[in-house]
Amino acid sequence: MQSHPRVRIAPSPTGYFHVGTGRTALFNWLFARRHGGTFVLRIEDTDTARNRPEHVEGIMSSLRWLGLGWDEGPFLQSERSALYERAIDVLLEAEAVYACDCSPADIQDRARKRGGPPGYDGFCRDRSLEATSGRMLRFKTPREGSIGFTDLVRGNPTFPLAAIEDFGVRKSNGEPLFILANVVDDADMSISHVIRGDDHTSNTPKYALLWEALGYGELPVFAHLPLINNAQGKKLSKRRDKVAVEDFRDEGYLAEAMVNYLALLGWSPGDDREILPLEEMISEFDLGDVKSSPAIFDERKLASVNSQYLRKMTPEEMVERSELWLRSRWEPLAPLVQERVRTLAEVYSMVEFLYRPEPVIDQTEWAKALRKNANFALVLEAAAETLAGAEWDVDGIHSALSAAGDKAGVANLRDSQAPVRLSVTGRSVGPPLMESLVLLGRDKTLSRIRAGLARVQDAPVTG
């Protein structure tokens, strides 16, 4: 191993920071620290249709929260297109790639007709199409032979080339595809060890092919980390599972506990120690000790680790850390709250809904609102629907609520707000609703609205 390895974390800005990405970042960071290496942050935002610049800030803040500082970057792939274009020229020149004008539908049709496996069949490989805009570029994968690479955790896998189709390297709109930008950047940034999730193992032969075609010389060393799965054994997904590290932060987990727990997923110091100070992790971390079988994310264990960190604090630290957290929860609402209170004691009732798992419903106000508003349930129903698809900011929620009011036949926004406010905060008064909901989050808002709905249906007020 060279003396000063260079590693990178290369997330794509998708709107949240996946715990799996966090674990990958941690292992990269640990490896770099252990060996006096350099940890590079690179944002893989080549898909302009999908990525948003503001999400880059989210990635950085999660990384900072975890304490995983980077030495270089962030480098944005969206700002490095010249590099990829140059690489494309090299590939074109060497005739390692060719233009293709097949639509996804064409490819699918042909696959179905020949009854074979899905995927690209090399239709344009020998058509010598000109590489004009509007045509994607594919790599001419050798039809026979095999290709392998060094992998510190999985041994040295070898892949038969025949199973690898002619994969795309550039989109028809001229944007580079992930695999191309990934390889070019790793070479440009002199990455020596590619430490990433196991979901990339199958991409690595393509990586190696491109690397070679571009004449980059010796391949980096790889380390494909076992995936982190949910309780069903499937890869953690945003839809089904809680996967965003910012969610754990918001729920009161400590960064150091999170890091400690994540380190234990796929790695262990080789004995029975589980609560490990960062320094010990750094001095003992070894990619060779990383397991190759996937792990299941167990929040109960995380909570247990967290509680151990909590108990170890001095009372002063405990107060300090709790206050920081308590404060961060309602801070964004502060300007709105201060206009509505006469004493500090009143602050509590204004923000309490943010801290409770479920709101405490003010019975009197609830009954009153129900009596006054014949469309109470209709509003809730409509709101649950429109809010589910709303952009989660003040404007988005505002229009969703208006739309809900229209649907429920309620004339003005104020009347359609009451049922929602009562269901979500339990009270009829409080800080402005949109801002409150933004802070509470979509999931909790929706589940509280549904609970409110159930409440109306269970006990309708008669008079």
Added chain:
RNA sequence: GGCCCCAUCGUCUAGUGGCCUAGGACACCACCCUCUCAAGGUGGAGGCACGGGUUCGAAUCCCGUUGGGGCUGCCA
């Protein structure tokens, strides 16, 4: 379908041919401590997926089976 990978208590793991009657942690159960609850202590239940080899000896090595996962996108 094709290619690749994985397989120790429910979960995270220790184990790299004899130290294994398989160790620890979370969760679970019981008891102790105790003004409640935690914490702590003690004990308990619970695992090498299966079948063949190799070997004096296999959780550990090999093969097969089964099960699971990943990839197979003009996403990353």
